[in-house]
Amino acid sequence: MTERSTPSRAVVRLVSLLLIVAVAGTGCSRVGKMFKKNKDADEGQPVEAIYEKAHKSMTNGNWASAELSFKRLVAQYPYGPYTEQALIETAYAQYKSGKHDDAISSIDRFIRTYPTHRNIAYLYYLRGLVNSSRDTVFLQKVWRLDVSRRDLATPMQAYNDFQIVVERYPNSRYAQDARKRMIVLRDTFARHELDVSLYYLRRTAYVAAADRAKYLLETYPQSGYQNDAVAVLMKSYEGLANPTLAADAKRVLQQNDAGHPALTGDWPDYPSNLRKLNPFAGERSAVDNRDKLEAKRAEQAGKGE
Template identity: 75%
Template sequence: MTHRFAPRHPVARTVILLLTLALFASGCARFGKMFKDEDANEGVPVEELYDKAHTSMTRGNWANATTTFKRLVAQYPYGPYTEQALVETAYAQYKSGKHEEAISSIDRFLRTYPTHRMASYMYYLRGLVNSSRDTVFLQRVWHLDASRRDLATPMQAHNDFSIVVDRYPNSRYAADARQRMATLRDLFARHELETALYYLRRTAYVAAADRATYLLETYPQSQYQNDAVATMAAAYDGLGNEQLAADARRVLEQNEPDHPFLSGDWPDYPSNFRKLNPFAGDKSALDNDE
């Protein structure tokens, strides 16, 4: 048996050796390229480094821009180019989808330069990043309703935009931040509406009415306010409270006389949980990026 298979062993060892050498060479090539890139930036004047990184950004090469900006900061830790490089690094990370890294870079900048002239932009950028994390990604890629997911990061985004509006009302970012806050409030209102409809579907009428009331009190003038009134009318109908149900209908008739609820268009709840709201299709959108 030993002599029968012996001739094959050298061939197998040769193949394994060649594969090992190929993998080693590939690794060395990648390491050599990385080292070469790092070495190419060694000792380069700060102006050239900044121009190089900025050129990468204009070409959409966010990864290379981030690497070069970080190299600039490491070699020149102080000065206006460094400050701008920190700002650009955060933006490049945001554009490349590295949201956690972008938040870290933004927070570092705000801790280091709390009164910097670019502070308003960094708060605004942090709002954009938080608006884009997880929730909206899933909404866009998998068509999931953002209002049904964890709202922690959208809430943080709302806080970030609120800082821009309150602290820097005259900045160039204030108007857009205000618009984005309104969009986020609609998202939060829809979340409350979906919860109210969830209770209504399960004949938990008191909970449904309470949640709809909370929506109206917390997010006045949202695009879901009339749906909330309709939910209250349906809940009071379920409770047998004719007076409150009639009051809710009267308010709805004044605000939206053609609302589906008033015409008796109250379809059965579909099994597809994404279509829980019987009043309308998807009204919400957080699909505006810088």
């Protein structure tokens, strides 16, 4: 009886390795085919079908999928009305998904390529919306920080975008809303100037406080903070021991806002320094305290009725 020969360990390992490689190769091939199938899902499809697919994704709020489909449409059909609309929709999808820098790039590229397009007013309006949101959404929603106390470069650009809509395309469907947004932004800029003037006032830098208050009144007339600016002037002139100018400012304030707390010495009501020790407290200023006081007075007046 002959003894059977057993395969060496080296041979067993080699066979096992070959099997693993074969299985892995098959799996990778399947994955690659699936990826290619997904990647080329719109390959060769009619432009109408791709647009409809992208539009459906937009309707469902699937902004990433919509953006991808619109880009595939543009890649396959670089010219035509569907392409132009796809470029516009791409910018909107990027805006809705929070990709603000990408949206601005898409909008600027469209404006350069189609400066006389029938929807050009919408592109400027959309750019205003994007710039209004850029660099501020996270700060507002998470940390409750006031936009007026942050860098105002992008809100200022948004104001310019809306101004283009209002001045160049006054009869467009976006002009009315652009005007309203400009008013809101003007108040944001005015509040920023008021915050700065109050900063100087608290540190007894009365000349600087008065200068910023006058700048607010001259640059943003009829803003929601014009009476506060007059109150800063009154306080600044009092600090500078100039009773004549202080009296003039007080007279103007009494005429325009007889109930302003500065007239009774209750304003500015600066937040406590202890608040700064709490990193989660959010920012407050004398402007915030003024708003709270006004709301309280309105509530008390309502109860009195």
